[in-house]
Amino acid sequence: xxxxxxxxxxxxxxxxxxxxxxxxxxxxxxxxxxxxxxxxxxxxxxxxxxxxxxxxxxxxxxxxxxxxxxxxxxxxxxxxxxxxxxxxxxxxxxxxxxxxxxxxxxxxxxxxxxxxxxxxxxxxxxxxxxxxxxxxxxxxxxxxxxxxxxxxxxxxxxxxxxxxxxxxxxxxxxxxxxxxxxxxxxxxxxxxxxxxxxxxxxxxxxxxxxxxxxxxxxxxxxxxxxxxxxxxxxxxxxxxxxxxxxxxxxxxxxxxxxxxxxxxxxxxxxxxxxxxxxxxxxxxxxxxxxxxxxxxxxxxxxxxxxxxxxxxxxxxxxxxxxxxxxxxxxxxxxxxxxxxxxxxxxxxxxxxxxxxxxxxxxxxxxxxxxxxxx
Amino acid sequence: xxxxxxxxxxxxxxxxxxxxxxxxxxxxxxxxxxxxxxxxxxxxxxxxxxxxxxxxxxxxxxxxxxxxxxxxxxxxxxxxxxxxxxxxxxxxxxxxxxxxxxxxxxxxxxxxxxxxxxxxxxxxxxxxxxxxxxxxxxxxxxxxxxxxxxxxxxxxxxxxxxxxxxxxxxxxxxxxxxxxxxxxxxxxxxxxxxxxxxxxxxxxxxxxxxxxxxxxxxxxxxxxxxxxxxxxxxxxxxxxxxxxxxxxxxxxxxxxxxxxxxxxxxxxxxxxxxxxxxxxxxxxxxxxxxxxxxxxxx
Ligand SMILES: Nc1ncnc2c1ncn2[C@@H]1O[C@H](COP(=O)(O)OP(=O)(O)OP(=O)(O)O)[C@@H](O)[C@H]1O
Ligand SMILES: [Mg+2]
Numbered sequence: 001x002x003x004x005x006x007x008x009x010x011x012x013x014x015x016x017x018x019x020x021x022x023x024x025x026x027x028x029x030x031x032x033x034x035x036x037x038x039x040x041x042x043x044x045x046x047x048x049x050x051x052x053x054x055x056x057x058x059x060x061x062x063x064x065x066x067x068x069x070x071x072x073x074x075x076x077x078x079x080x081x082x083x084x085x086x087x088x089x090x091x092x093x094x095x096x097x098x099x100x101x102x103x104x105x106x107x108x109x110x111x112x113x114x115x116x117x118x119x120x121x122x123x124x125x126x127x128x129x130x131x132x133x134x135x136x137x138x139x140x141x142x143x144x145x146x147x148x149x150x151x152x153x154x155x156x157x158x159x160x161x162x163x164x165x166x167x168x169x170x171x172x173x174x175x176x177x178x179x180x181x182x183x184x185x186x187x188x189x190x191x192x193x194x195x196x197x198x199x200x201x202x203x204x205x206x207x208x209x210x211x212x213x214x215x216x217x218x219x220x221x222x223x224x225x226x227x228x229x230x231x232x233x234x235x236x237x238x239x240x241x242x243x244x245x246x247x248x249x250x251x252x253x254x255x256x257x258x259x260x261x262x263x264x265x266x267x268x269x270x271x272x273x274x275x276x277x278x279x280x281x282x283x284x285x286x287x288x289x290x291x292x293x294x295x296x297x298x299x300x301x302x303x304x305x306x307x308x309x310x311x312x313x314x315x316x317x318x319x320x321x322x323x324x325x326x327x328x329x330x331x332x333x334x335x336x337x338x339x340x341x342x343x344x345x346x347x348x349x350x351x352x353x354x355x356x357x358x359x360x361x362x363x364x365x366x367x368x369x370x371x372x373x374x
Numbered sequence: 375x376x377x378x379x380x381x382x383x384x385x386x387x388x389x390x391x392x393x394x395x396x397x398x399x400x401x402x403x404x405x406x407x408x409x410x411x412x413x414x415x416x417x418x419x420x421x422x423x424x425x426x427x428x429x430x431x432x433x434x435x436x437x438x439x440x441x442x443x444x445x446x447x448x449x450x451x452x453x454x455x456x457x458x459x460x461x462x463x464x465x466x467x468x469x470x471x472x473x474x475x476x477x478x479x480x481x482x483x484x485x486x487x488x489x490x491x492x493x494x495x496x497x498x499x500x501x502x503x504x505x506x507x508x509x510x511x512x513x514x515x516x517x518x519x520x521x522x523x524x525x526x527x528x529x530x531x532x533x534x535x536x537x538x539x540x541x542x543x544x545x546x547x548x549x550x551x552x553x554x555x556x557x558x559x560x561x562x563x564x565x566x567x568x569x570x571x572x573x574x575x576x577x578x579x580x581x582x583x584x585x586x587x588x589x590x591x592x593x594x595x596x597x598x599x600x601x602x603x604x605x606x607x608x609x610x611x612x613x614x615x616x617x618x619x620x621x622x623x624x625x626x627x628x629x630x631x632x633x634x635x636x637x638x639x640x641x642x643x644x645x646x647x648x649x650x651x652x653x654x655x656x657x658x659x660x661x662x663x664x665x666x667x668x669x670x671x672x
Contacts, residue, residue: 073566100572132667
């Protein structure tokens with residue numbers, strides 16, 4: 001078990017693509033850190049540098065406090081789950097999982113129980129004699145996972161290890177991984193595209209974009225206090241609505257106009273975000289989480305204004321109704337806003353609706369720098 | 375009405391079959407052509423069997439003999455009896471087997487090793503070295519004969535099998551073939567996974583590359599074994615009749631007597647071909663597709 005650290009890490013590929021730029025990140029000893037970001041943001045590259053498969057253009061990788069830039073992958077004592085599985089096609093499932101143990105000098109008598117128990121947990125017990133070509137995509141992915149978890153290394157690197165599993169299996173594997181981590185407390189750097197995985201599994205979540213780390217913090221903080229508009233839009237599902245608006249006001253009162261709608265801002269909010277005062281009379285980006293919009297009928301004491309909107313599309317998902325509508329009226333009503341309404345809402349596609357916005361929970365971002373206004 | 379509606383699908387089905395036939399099943403012309411090709415290729419082999427199973431006079435007989443005769447075992451007996459033939463034919467067979475097997479194994483092994491390095495390892499001068507290796511393909515073999523011969527004299531290897539084996543331990547062609555196959559056929563991620571699992575480069579080669587190149591190794595092995603087994607010029611130069619390979623031995627039988635004994639020569643030829651057939655059968659099975667299937671996603 002060890003801490004994994006990146007210091008001023010940079011990776012430029014020949015040809016000029018800068019995949020990672022000045023990354024400073026610590027996966028504390030025993031921590032489960034989730035790395036998220038859009039496709040091509042450099043997540044896999046970070047993992048590959050941690051594993052020693054890719055040489056950093058600049059900066060250091062540290063494992064257990066020691067710089068390992070010149071340590072070859074086999075000597076780094078890490079295990080990795082590859083995004084593409086990378087199974088040995090000529091070996092059986094059992095041998096795929098046992099191979100790393102053999103090479104690390106684990107005794108034959110110890111290999112068997114370790115492989116069997118991992119296979120059991122991953123529901124691979126019946127497939128041990130098969131070759132990878134005889135497995136489904138999800139089964140292969142579980143073998144790739146099994147190959148890593150039997151190792152009990154200093155750190156785990158996992159590149160979207162559950163992406164190819166069906167919903168039910170994914171939930172099971174998530175629980176299993178969480179339990180495993182509770183038990184072993186092995187530092188883990190875990191890449192995922194899945195919001196739920198990011199929010200539920202990570203002690204902390206790191207958000208990357210274009211090779212740059214945007215923010216790293218607990219899931220709660222990331223959700224409540226995103227550092228910039230990108231993180232705000234990336235964390236949470238459905239994504240936060242980001243709208244251009246103008247702040248107006250005088251004295252102690254202020255309101256924000258979004259197209260034709262004007263939302264008065266509560267004083268408590270203004271008190272919490274003193275920098276907002278500097279934006280009076282200027283444009284800014286307003287963020288509204290879909291879950292902070294509700295059918296006004298269901299919010300008797302709306303502390304926010306109630307707005308009339310024309311619902312374009314309402315998707316009843318059972319536990320919730322996802323509604324899309326422009327905030328304004330008329331043909332040029334502005335961009336669509338997504339709202340996550342209670343299932344009791346009467347929102348129907350093509351019908352008018354009164355919505356209440358929880359104005360206490362509005363987010364504001366600088367239109368140029370995209371940084372959060374606090 | 376009913377009859378009509380039944381007839382339509384049937385006709386449609388038949389026309390489907392007609393289309394399929396045109397594109398992927400062989401017509402009579404294909405068969406005739408292929409049979410002709412097989413007959414033309416097999417005829418020399420068959421003819422050597424015919425001559426080998428008669429006495430020497432049969433070669434000159436008119437009309438020519440077209441069916442095998444009764445003398446095959448008699449001729450084989452003469453061939454292996456060094457009281458009658460000037461060379462030790464059994465020894466020649468063993469020599470050829472040794473030379474060809476050793477060369478085949480080393481060519482496949484070293485070609486795969488070098489191919490792996492050129493395809494997947496990062497080192498300075500990789501491209502230049504590969505071009506140099508390829509450039510040796512441009513130099514005709516004949517040009518190297520004299521320098522090589524002088525080298526063998528210096529090593530004191532003349533008349534020893536070492537002189538036949540050593541210059542053939544690895545071939546540029548083999549390296550090229552293997553490099554191309556490994557570059558395209560073995561996913562980088564698979565090698566990365568092996569490294570993370572604890573493999574150094576050597577173990578990556580042993581545990582990942584070698585199993586992966588099996589089909590290409592069989593192809594290269596076949597070609598190499600055949601070439602080495604059939605090689606005549608170089609063994610003729612560095613070996614003598616007391617320690618020959620099969621080809622040298624057959625040539626010796628052909629030249630030693632004033633009138634060549636064709637039935638004996640062709641018996642030698644016929645026998646020298648049989649080991650090749652065995653090797654073909656053994657290695658041919660290894661040439662299979664889809665060896666990397668299941669390794670990586672998509
Ligand atoms: N070997 C390479 N040579 C050149 N560019 C590369 C190489 N590998 C990755 N890149 C580039 O580096 C950037 C980051 O790639 P990376 O694979 O790390 O993204 P990712 O965040 O893992 O994306 P995804 O979610 O799609 O897996 C991309 O722009 C990619 O095109
Ligand atoms: Mg990736």
